[in-house]
């Protein structure tokens with residue numbers, strides 16, 4: 001099902017959707033849900049230690065994708081900042097986790113015993129792996145997973161600018177299903193979004209694009225378009241061969257030819273862009289390499305397979321990060 005044309009009645013104005021992680025994607029989704037009239041709040045980094053009242057309100061600015069770049073295009077809005085205390089989190093029916101893949105478990109772990117047993121969790125990050133670590137911790141709660149190709153840039157703490165449109169795919173992973181009303185509201189609020197019956201193959205497909213493009217652009221300090229050069233084709237082919245083989249052993253059949261086409265289409269369409277891993281390395285930040293090529297290596301190990309090219313990407317990025325990350 002792709003999107004919804006008709007606004008749905010919003011049943012309650014009590015904040016029943018919380019977004020964990022008030023970064024670029026968190027603020028984008030927050031804006032989209034808030035504009036659709038949904039009762040959404042943000043859980044920011046310092047919610048557990050700050051002296052927030054039960055509800056503080058935060059002013060945010062969202063700049064849509066616009067050719068004119070006019071300041072007047074920006075939209076100001078305000079949403080509740082939720083404190084991470086039990087009384088406050090009990091009303092949350094859906095927690096959308098928008099932190100980096102390597103932050104998921106540390107971010108959600110301390111909240112789990114404060115959320116209601118019915119609260120559904122949706123992970124929305126690049127890379128794979130946290131879902132496997134989180135599933136045994138859920139205590140009967142439902143878990144959905146998603147991936148988005150929307151682009152968003154954080155301009156200051158509470159200001160983001162949309163840099164690209166793209167498909168958002170959501171789907172069920174384990175436990176009770178996301179209630180239909182919440183699912184319909186999400187699809188209505190997030191442009192170009194769809195609910196897929198099998199989300200894991202979609203995540204592998206997105207992983208293929210990230211595994212092929214991210215480490216190479218970071219290592220060679222180049223924009224995505226440079227990867228169209230013939231010198232990279234063997235490495236990209238090998239990354240994809242290993243990924244398809246490992247996924248097959250995980251029970252996921254991927255079309256190798258389709259994946260390669262998709263990778264080169266993204267390289268062409270985003271030729272001038274710098275990948276998130278390139279930017280993370282350039283800005284001395286941790287990368288998501290462990291959840292991208294590292295996930296392929298982890299699953300390869302689980303099946304006693306070799307994933308030598310992906311392992312090479314992981315160690316090369318870690319070496320680069322060891323040089324660039326502040327100690």
Ligand SMILES: NC(=O)c1ccc[n+]([C@@H]2O[C@H](COP(=O)([O-])OP(=O)(O)OC[C@H]3O[C@@H](n4cnc5c(N)ncnc54)[C@H](OP(=O)(O)O)[C@@H]3O)[C@@H](O)[C@H]2O)c1
Pocket residue numbers: 020021022023024025026043044045046098099100101103106107108124125126127148149150151152153154276288
């Ligand atoms: N940006 C994009 O265009 C884009 C597009 C598609 C997918 N993605 C993916 O979406 C995910 C999120 O990316 P992003 O760009 O939104 O990253 P981001 O801007 O770094 O946002 C993550 C936010 O989560 C916060 N956070 C981390 N740990 C937390 C905790 N324990 N409690 C509360 N908040 C916590 C971070 O705070 P600190 O800054 O203090 O750590 C940060 O504000 C990544 O997997 C990324 O690859 C991004």
